[in-house]
Amino acid sequence: MRANYKMQRLFVIDDLAPDIEFEAGQQQSHYLLHVLRLGEGAEILVFNGRDGEWSAAISAKTKRAVRLKVSALQRPQPPLPDLVYCFAPLKQGRLDYLVQKAVEMGAGILQPVITQHTQVAKPSIDRLRANVVEAAEQCGILAVPQVREAEKFDRLLTGWDTERRLIFCDEDASTNNPLAALQAVKEKKLGLLVGPEGGFSDDERKMLRALPFVTAIPLGPRILRADTAAVAALAVMQATVGDW
């Protein structure tokens, strides 16, 4: 079912079921009271990534806190998309953007990967998570992607589930047609790996190409920035073999 875009949607940590009441977090209370200026009885939508989307009303408020009472289920909980999105962390602004876009484009798991040319060795998992939640709230996504701890490139590959096809964006791919390569993919379980600004090192590219569960796709005649490549690859992949 399509999301309702007229109503405010909040991610909450509480369990959701009919008539459950809980207090919204401090920031969320502030937002509801002082930004949206909602009063008692006002309705919003809430979701927690587990129990689907519910309507809820402000049942009580003080100057600082809001209590919400859950009423009816609006949309059932969909499964998490089975797409592992692996990405080299970028500098903060572009990383925020990349994470938001990945959520919109249907990633299920966000896996930061530290490659040789990665500039940001320790991305803030809390900040990645905050961006995931923001994108989910805004875009009506109930299956909130998981954010994993950063992993080194080699360890990611040695630990990879070989039944999951890993697509990677190769500046030097031997074809210029990503559709043919993607349409040849048989696996239902997919991963996507997008490198840092500066791309993969020669060693990394060599290692990727030697692995039987890896498919290289080209990303067109122009060199794309890493955050552009991420969205472009997700779009082409989802439209061809994924969730579109």
Added chain:
Amino acid sequence: MRANYKMQRLFVIDDLAPDIEFEAGQQQSHYLLHVLRLGEGAEILVFNGRDGEWSAAISAKTKRAVRLKVSALQRPQPPLPDLVYCFAPLKQGRLDYLVQKAVEMGAGILQPVITQHTQVAKPSIDRLRANVVEAAEQCGILAVPQVREAEKFDRLLTGWDTERRLIFCDEDASTNNPLAALQAVKEKKLGLLVGPEGGFSDDERKMLRALPFVTAIPLGPRILRADTAAVAALAVMQATVGDW
């Protein structure tokens, strides 16, 4: 030929030919002198969107100004991609992003379109242009897209070259497969129309669907933000029928 990503690349307004010398603009001089800290003899790349890409060296400098002397042609001037990218202006941050991405993804002409739900009625053409130049400098794009004045939705369509197929992203498209719709496109000349946050109005969608030169494509099961939709649509379109 692939762009050289090791050297600094500047967009200039001067004509480019062997041994031509000119003074860099005030901001560019500042950037070369005080940000990059280049001295006499240092080499950079210059392009103007007309004469291809040339190497140039700093031939003289004062505290405030830099003279550049053009030496050898590095890459010939490619033609402008024949893709008219029509977009409803967004609020500034996302608009900057959208324009940069469109340049990276191979737009030839950028046409702001004012629709019923467009929030920004008068986008700054200078700022759009600055974003185009920045993306071209960073991504090695020599065919610098033209930026047109904003046009109203109705006038864009009544004045449209009917031999150019206009693809539009339709939340309610009757198919969920954009590839079939795109692969049926016969025209070589293409346009893409992406609406504002909030989408097209019912009237606008009706008008679009009635036009023989228009093809609607779906953008997947999730509602995308307008700036995400722009990159996703360009990626799917270029990979299927365009310049990839």
